[in-house]
Amino acid sequence: MPAVDQDDVMTVPPRSVESAPRAFHATRAQRFALIFGLLVAFWLALQLFASILAPFVAAAVLAYALDPAATRLTRLGMPRGAAALLMIVTVLAAVLLFALLLYPLVVSQIGILITRIPQYATLLQRWAREVLTHLQDSFGTEVVNDKLRDLVSSQAGSMLSILLSTVTGLIGGGFAIFNLLSLAVVTPVVGFYLLRDWPTTMRLIDSWLPHRYQNVIRAQAREVDRILSAWVRGQALCCLFLALYYAGGLTVAGLDLGLIVGLTAGLLSFIPYVGSITGGVTSIGLALAQFPHWRGVAVVAAVLVIGQILEGYVIYPRFLGDRVELPAVWVIFALFAGGAAFGFLGVMLAVPAAATIGVLARFWLRRYLASPLYLDPPAA
Numbered sequence: 001m002p003a004v005d006q007d008d009v010m011t012v013p014p015r016s017v018e019s020a021p022r023a024f025h026a027t028r029a030q031r032f033a034l035i036f037g038l039l040v041a042f043w044l045a046l047q048l049f050a051s052i053l054a055p056f057v058a059a060a061v062l063a064y065a066l067d068p069a070a071t072r073l074t075r076l077g078m079p080r081g082a083a084a085l086l087m088i089v090t091v092l093a094a095v096l097l098f099a100l101l102l103y104p105l106v107v108s109q110i111g112i113l114i115t116r117i118p119q120y121a122t123l124l125q126r127w128a129r130e131v132l133t134h135l136q137d138s139f140g141t142e143v144v145n146d147k148l149r150d151l152v153s154s155q156a157g158s159m160l161s162i163l164l165s166t167v168t169g170l171i172g173g174g175f176a177i178f179n180l181l182s183l184a185v186v187t188p189v190v191g192f193y194l195l196r197d198w199p200t201t202m203r204l205i206d207s208w209l210p211h212r213y214q215n216v217i218r219a220q221a222r223e224v225d226r227i228l229s230a231w232v233r234g235q236a237l238c239c240l241f242l243a244l245y246y247a248g249g250l251t252v253a254g255l256d257l258g259l260i261v262g263l264t265a266g267l268l269s270f271i272p273y274v275g276s277i278t279g280g281v282t283s284i285g286l287a288l289a290q291f292p293h294w295r296g297v298a299v300v301a302a303v304l305v306i307g308q309i310l311e312g313y314v315i316y317p318r319f320l321g322d323r324v325e326l327p328a329v330w331v332i333f334a335l336f337a338g339g340a341a342f343g344f345l346g347v348m349l350a351v352p353a354a355a356t357i358g359v360l361a362r363f364w365l366r367r368y369l370a371s372p373l374y375l376d377p378p379a380a
Contacts, residue, residue, distance in 0.1 A: 059190035084195040234319040242266035249303040272328035
């Protein structure tokens with residue numbers, strides 16, 4: 001190998017420090033600061049704009065639910081804007097048709113409910129007095145005295161009047177009407193733009209992911225999307241079918257307020273057990289007040305039992321199945337916690353937050369089970 005002259009080596013210009021490639025490595029403190037800053041910014045945004053975010057969150061949920069159908073139309077050759085407009089118009093037409101068909105019946109049943117409030121109050125007072133009298137005979141006046149019996153029986157009847165006045169005040173409040181109008185007007189408009197730009201927005205967000213954790217974040221996002229899409233679309237279909245069944249079944253059974261009770265029970269079924277319990281207790285109570293014999297009550301009870309069988313063995317396994325890894329207790333806690341923190345907005349954000357937290361918890365649990373923290377053998 002020939003020798004290298006020292007002068008020739010010195011004639012080669014040294015590579016400048018500025019032209020050399022520099023490797024940037026984020027520190028652990030910088031990563032934690034970024035995550036903490038994003039969480040704080042999200043929390044402050046919810047605190048500051050919670051009163052106006054409801055229609056925008058509803059529009060995002062609508063766009064998320066309609067994106068697969070709009071994507072299929074786009075693959076068939078329809079422009080994305082036309083597909084988004086068609087989906088939004090279809091949903092609005094279905095809602096308006098549903099409202100126009102049921103509005104007269106709902107209004108008439110609300111009138112029946114208002115006129116029967118005094119009758120229900122009297123029946124409730126009589127029932128409370130009979131129960132307390134029976135308890136007094138069984139346990140003696142030391143446990144249930146006459147003053148307690150009269151107090152409970154008198155207050156039991158006034159509870160319905162207080163409940164009715166509270167609901168009327170909530171419905172008639174100006175802010176409630178403003179929120180309803182904003183949901184009805186702003187949600188379809190914002191939903192159209194979000195649905196039209198959904199693929200572009202997702203690609204933009206994907207381009208912002210840190211390169212070091214792109215694959216991990218994408219995998220967890222796909223898992224959240226799988227669970228959330230199954231819950232949102234499956235639960236919406238379940239609520240629709242249950243509302244139609246209970247409303248139709250209780251109306252055919254002869255319950256005067258069967259339409260309102262059935263729709264309420266079906267729409268509340270997205271909260272595990274709450275819709276069933278609410279519809280069952282209300283239906284049985286109204287049946288006991290309406291029918292003079294047990295045959296009508298038995299028919300109403302049969303409708304409820306068949307509904308529970310259909311819900312547990314047909315509807316939920318068909319539309320939800322095992323794809324939704326959200327335990328019922330976790331969903332109930334998330335809905336109540338979101339409602340307590342941010343009201344109606346918190347209820348809408350509760351399930352997406354619960355699904356995300358569940359996926360991240362399972363991810364970190366797998367990391368923990370594969371780490372030395374778990375696998376280190378016990379000390380000798």
